[in-house]
Amino acid sequence: MLQNIYDYLLLLSLFSIWIVVLMNKILVISGFVSYLKNYKRSDELIPDKDLPFISVLIPAHNEAKVIAKTLKSVLEMDYDKDKYEIIVINDNSNDNSAEILGKIKEDNPERLLQIINTDSIIGGKGKSNALNIGFTQSKGSFIVIYDADNTPEKQALKELVNAIIKDKKAGAVIGKFRCRNKNRNLLTKFINIEGVYFQWMAQAGRWQLLKLCTIPGTNFIIRRSILDKLGGWDTDAITEDTEISFRIYQLGYHIRFCPHSATWEQEPETLSVWFKQRKRWVKGNYYVLIKNFKYLFDRNTGPIRFDLLYFAAVYVLFLSSSIISDMIFILGFGGFIETTIMGYSLLLWFMAYILFVLSVLIALSAEKGEINGANTAITLIMYFTYCKLWSIVAVIGLVSFINDSIFKRQITWYKTERF
Known part of the structure; x- marks a missing residue:
């Protein structure tokens, strides 16, 4: 009887993994x-004289190591300097960010550059709160966001x-983000490939198939009128970018993908920093999934039902199936349990692995210099x-999300350690 249960569990988990791998394969091909x-x-850029006034917001918390390089690159954008303002929200930092930013402002008196230094009373409550502070001070008809570790082209x-x-x-347009420190070590090389595969190619595929994209945390533009309607960013959301994407679609707009806009950002260089960052993302995505789960069954919701289905498939179906299949493989290999379909399941697993590898290589071939030995x-x-x-980090993130929900913990900044 137990043997049959293990067989059924193994088949079900492998079938579920196949569904998610196949979904990603379709997205990558698209x-x-x-x-x-x-x-x-295929079209000409709008003439400089017709460009609108833009507000660029840069939320920052203890970013002294990288903020100068980021601000310098934003100041040097190919855009009429009188048609865009830059607002840096130095949010309750306890490093020397304020001094660095003050010096840059002093050196650029002719530029529309505003530095907002917050304290623990109005600031220090996370990226969403910082963006809302900056938004209230902005004047642009469009708002552009860059993270504090970015060097946009x-x-x-x-x-x-x-x-x-x-x-x-x-309602919004997103660009690409690439890994600036991809050659630092094996971890950053993994992150670089992940970015090309899951961000660049998957976003392009979702746009191609469904005219659907999800805002990343950086290098995107959004209409001011939409932010006014939405009341800004959700301060309870850790992944504020994903959360606001769903609300934009609910207003009847879509989010466009623009592959010609790219920024380079610094990724974690140690496992401990990576774990903290990804745990935060996982917690934020569970919040978004639960908040919008009801729309999965609403026929009038439109294409965001796919995103909800995809989130559920990845964070529930794929995660649980991966854990179950790995446990059965380990226990079976160690002789603790027996299954009658281990040979067939190995074949299914190997085919899923090959499909994954081919998908990644297709994605890499679309980015200059990435397809190599x-x-x-x-x-x-x-x-x-x-x-x-x-x-592993997805499970830890789920447990942490449940704990935060039970104990009503307040959202605060988690700053990815810079190098």
Whole structure:
């Protein structure tokens, strides 16, 4: 009897893993099609004289190591300097960020640069609260967000503006973000591949298939009128970018993907920093899933039902199935349990692994310089290493989310340690 239960559990878990892997494969292929269609610009950029006034918000908390480089790159964007303001929200920092920012402002008296230094009374309550503070001080008809560790390419802002002005139904437009320190160590190489695969190609695929995207935390533009309607960012949301994406769609707008806009950001270089960052993301995504779960059964919700289904598939179906299948494999290999379909399940597992590897390699081929022998070798071991680490952090994040919900813990900043 127990043997049959193990067989059923193994088959069910492998089938569930196959569903998620296949979904990602379809997204990557669609993303590659989008890449082939859009890798060269097909329209002209809006003339400089017709560009609107933009507000660029940069929320920062203890970012002294990186904020100067970020602000310098934003000051040097290829955009009329009189048509965009920069607002840095130095949110309750206890390092020397204020001195660094004050010096940059002093050196650029002709620029529309505002530094907001908050304290623990009005600030220190997370990124959403910091963005809301900056938004109240902004004047632009469009709002652009960059994280404090970003170095956007010179054309990034103009590309975002061009895309949103030419698409009246776009409530927001997102660009790409790439790993600036990808060659630092094996972890950053994993993160770089993950970014190309799950962010760049998956976003392009969702846009190609469903005209659907999810806002990342950086390098995106949103209409001021929409933020006014929404009342700004949800201060209870850790992943405020994902949360606001759902509310934009509920207003009847879509979120467009612009592959021509790119920014480079610093990723975690140690496992401890990576674990803290990803645990935060997991907790935030569970919050978004639960908050919007009711829309999964609402026929009028539109394409965001796919995102809800995808979140549920990844954070519930795939995660539980991965844990179950791994446990059965380990126990079976150790002789603690017996199954009659282990051979067939190994074949299904191996086919899923091959599908995963092919999907990643297709994604890498769309980004200049990423398809090479080193990245191919890293991809081959990624499923057994980096992906398993994600499963662990997803479980830890779920437990932490439940604890936070029970004890009503207040949202605060978690700053990814910089290097």
